Amino acid sequence: xxxxxxxxxxxxxxxxxxxxxxxxxxxxxxxxxxxxxxxxxxxxxxxxxxxxxxxxxxxxxxxxxxxxxxxxxxxxxxxxxxxxxxxxxxxxxxxxxxxxxxxxxxxxxxxxxxxxxxxxxxxxxxxxxxxxxxxxxxxxxxxxxxxxxxxxxxxxxxxxxxxxxxxxxxxxxxxxxxxxxxxxxxxxxxx
Numbered sequence: 039x040x041x042x043x044x045x046x047x048x049x050x051x052x053x054x055x056x057x058x059x060x061x062x063x064x065x066x067x068x069x070x071x072x073x074x075x076x077x078x079x080x081x082x083x084x085x086x087x088x089x090x091x092x093x094x095x096x097x098x099x100x101x102x103x104x105x106x107x108x109x110x111x112x113x114x115x116x117x118x119x120x121x122x123x124x125x126x127x128x129x130x131x132x133x134x135x136x137x138x139x140x141x142x143x144x145x146x147x148x149x150x151x152x153x154x155x156x157x158x159x160x161x162x163x164x165x166x167x168x169x170x171x172x173x174x175x176x177x178x179x180x181x182x183x184x185x186x187x188x189x190x191x192x193x194x195x196x197x198x199x200x201x202x203x204x205x206x207x208x209x210x211x212x213x214x215x216x217x218x219x220x221x222x223x224x225x226x227x228x229x
Contacts, residue, residue: 072181073184074176080200080203080204081169081176081203082173084207084208085169085173085207086227087207087208088165088207088210090226090227091214091215091226093162094218094225094226095218095221096223097158099217100123100124100157100158101122101123101156102123102217103120103121103122103125103217104217104220105120123214124155124156124161126210126214126217127155128152128153128155128161128165129153130165130168130207132153132164133206134168134169134171134207138172138203140188140194141188142188143171144171152164183196184196184197185197
């Protein structure tokens with residue numbers, strides 16, 4: 039066997055051993071991302087979108103809800119129990135508190151009272167307050183407690199509840215964008 043072939047064979051045989059010894063070290067030295075920062079950013083992004091839209095919608099349009107009249111004649115629709123724009127805003131605020139309560143926080147909030155808010159000033163303030171509480175809650179999420187089981191069945195987690203605040207908000211944001219556009223309001227995030 040030539041020296042070149044022997045060298046290539048020895049290199050090929052040592053490569054897997056070298057890869058095994060270097061891979062775990064690089065994984066151990068990779069920087070950890072603070073979960074409070076990750077979940078806080080998610081919540082702030084959702085807040086920015088929905089609060090700017092809620093602020094842009096005129097007070098007189100807070101009672102708007104789509105109805106069957108917007109569809110073609112003969113098209114089957116049922117809009118009898120659709121939330122108004124104000125109810126959408128209040129619902130997001132109320133739900134944020136419910137998610138926070140699942141994290142063991144904000145235990146004194148009356149969800150039913152928040153859901154009944156109808157004016158722009160009241161609903162918008164409740165929304166802003168709920169996001170302030172959610173951002174504060176996000177700061178308490180650590181690597182040690184992010185996935186600790188919560189609730190009687192231990193199926194919820196702080197990370198899950200913080201994520202739920204963001205995705206639930208964006209679900210309603212999508213509906214509210216349609217309400218806004220139906221009333222000539224271009225969402226600030228789309229401008």
